[in-house]
Structure formats: structure tokens, C-alpha cells
Amino acid sequence: MYTVSEMNKVARQMLEGALGSVWLRGEVSNLKRAASGHTYFTLKDDRAEISAVRFKSVSPFLPAPTQSLQDGMEILAYGRATLYEPRGRYQFIVSLVQPAGLGALQVAFEQLKRKLQKEGLFDEAHKRPLPAYPMHVGVVTSPSGAAIRDIISVTRRRFPLAQLYIFPSSVQGEAAPTEIVSAITSAQRFSASHTPLDLLIVGRGGGSLEDLNVFNAEVVARAIYACQIPVISAVGHEIDFTISDFVADRRAPTPSAAAEIAFPDQEDVRRQLQASLVQNLRRVRAGIDRREERMNSRLHEYVFRLPGNKIDSLSQRLDMHLQALLREMQQALTKRTRALDHAQGLLRLSDPRLPLRRGYSITHISGEKEPLRDTANLSPGMSIETRLLHGTILSNVLEVKTDEDR
């Protein structure tokens, strides 16, 4: 179940998402100029109508000022369909009005788009992959605009290892296209002779249609296309599309999004490091486990000739060592490293022949398997066998002494 506010909000988002900015053709009626300076009217055709509003603050530059609007006039209006949530009213917010039949900006846009598309400037094959970890990134934009502030703040959060180089340019007005082109050229010369740039972001924040139109200039489009550094275009808001977006290697919906696309998130990098260490530790441990198994089978061969209780005590000792080993391994991640050296040492310790290696030996009465633990069954003249690390000694007993005799 929705509340009214919730539903109106969802409806507005759906409406704005589905339509974006569009050109709308219709006849003006019910025209009212409010004291606030806003202009309200209805746009209609022969079968339907929609409320429209043009706010005073939208833009001072208008080919056809709303003052000239009259009831009954056929116009082309550029704007966004939206829903005014408090009233649940569906309406069209107009940013630009032209007498019907002209649509000069739109026509120019469509013509240039078709021309460049035909020339292959939008081809996917020409688009280059972006670097995964760009360290030196150029930004062509106004140094005083919202775009550079957004890009800096996102980059600082995501990937402060990078360096940004701003190539200043105006991004509105008649001189803007030429300035953008020369800033892009500068960036390439800088990249070739000073610091190689991994990526270039070209753009500006949201603005009026005329402002954004700077990025529809053919010279700008060709400069972006010809740029030797991969380019992300970042112009205006989500729904604004410019010719620059089509020729760039990648389009970002906003300048902030350009920085999100350009840079990896340092949190992801940190997680990746952690994951790779955990995986490495597992693999080293698996290697040690394999050796442990091999050793176990070797131990098995060796103790084949030993009585059961001996085997038990040996394998118990081995278990103890291996458990210690495991503990050490688990601490290794946090303790960083040294534990593994211990592990190596413990592996050596768990060698079953270690006592023999140290100089101890095992003795039993000739013809018997049981190792001797005391002298109870021995008497002078008996023959015994002593097993060393390498080789066996056969001897005759000369004399037997108990511990008490010492």
C-alpha cells in the first residue's frame, strides 16, 4: 500500500525517467502571466491537452520570449514532463519556446548527429577501453564551475592516489567551443611532453539548453573524436544528451558520475587486497597439508615395524605439531608473516626419524620386535640389535645394570 505522497513521488520519477527532455508541439491556450513572473498555459492538439509552466528563472536568452506568447499560437516547446507532487498534477515545464515550424536547434542537432554518424564518428570500434587505475587524469572544464568541484570531491573519496590536471576553458557562450577545443589540444601536448595522461574528462554541469549546446558544436565533437587520450564526456544532467556524448569513448550522465566511472573505489581495492591475502594463505596451507599427507604415509612405512603403542604416541605427537602448525597459520594473516617460518620449523620437528637423527637409537633382543624399555628380560650373553639412523649394530650383552645399581 502506498501513501498519496509516496505514489505521487513514484509517479513523478517514472514520468521523468521515461520521457526526459523532449520537444513538444501544440497550441497555446489559457495563457496566464503570474505576478511572480512565471507563465502558465495549456498546450493542446485536437485530441488532448497538458498544463505547462515556464518559470521566470529558466534562462535570460530566449529566441521567442514568453511575452510574445498568445492564446491560439502554435509553438514548439522544449522541456520536461513532470508531476507536481503536492497537487498530483501532471505538467510540462518549459525551458525553451520557439514558433512551430522552425525548431532550429533541434534541426541542427539532428543534422550534425546524422552527418557524424555517417562518417563513423560514433562507431563502437573506435571507442577505447578506459584504464583500470588512472593515476594522471586531465579535466577540461571551467575552473569555477560546479563540475570541477564535483569531480574533485568524488575523486578525493574514491581514489586519492590519482592526480587531476585542470585545463581551463569556458563552457558557455560563443567562445566556449573554440576554448574547449584548444584545452583538449593543450592536454594532449601536455601528455606528450610533460606528464602522460591516462584519461581526459570533458564537460560541464547542468544548464540551459543553450549552455549545453556548446557540446553540440562540430569542432568540439571532432576534437574529442581525434583526442589521443581516452575521453569521458560529462555534460549536464542524466537526461541531457549532446553530440560530444556520442563521440567520446564513454558518456557519463553527470560530472560526478564521470569521476565514479573513471576511478576505482579505494574500498574495493582494499577488499581485493584482503581477499587475495586470505586466498594466498589458504594456498600455502594447502601446500603444507599435502606435505603433511606425504609425511604421514612415510611415517606409516617407517612405523610398520614398530609396535602399536609406539605408533600411537608418534601420531599423537604429529597431531600436536600439526595443530600447533594450524594455529600458527591462522594467526599469520593478522601477524603478517613470521608464523610461517615457525610452520616450516614445526614441519621439520614432526619428522618421525628425528630422535634417531639426534643420536637416540632403538634396541631390541635379536629375533624379537619389541624395543627394549628396561633390562628386565636381559642377561649377559644374549645378543641384541640396536637400530641407528643409518644401520644396525649387533652386540652381545656383557653385563646388566638396573637403575638402582647406579
Place this chain on the structure above:
Amino acid sequence: MKIDESLNRLEVITKRLGQEEVPLDESLALFEEGIALAAAIKTSLDEARLKVQKVLEKAKGTFAIEDFDL
């Protein structure tokens, strides 16, 4: 080493550690190398301060570079 080279090297290390025939000594050395690499990357991330500069081309190929403050 650049961060992408370090991360690539880490990947190579992980791959090598997954192979059965790696000698124990080598695998421990690789493990330590991986830890050192990861620690170096982490430190450089911890210490990183974004640097922003404004570049003006005074004459063709001659650049004036200054720190950029908002």
C-alpha cells in the same frame, strides 16, 4: 611500483601459490612478497592526498602549472 603493476604481481603470486609443485620455500617467499605488496598498497592509499593542479599553456608546449584550490 605502480598500483596496477602491484595488483597484477599479486595476481601472479596467487596463481603460482595454487600450483601443486611449488616448493615450500618458494611458496613462503611468495606469500611474504604478497603481504609486503598488499601492505605497500594499503599504506599508499592511507597516505594519499588528492593533488589537483591547473595547467595553462602559455606558449605552444610551455606550461604554467599551479596548485588548484577551490
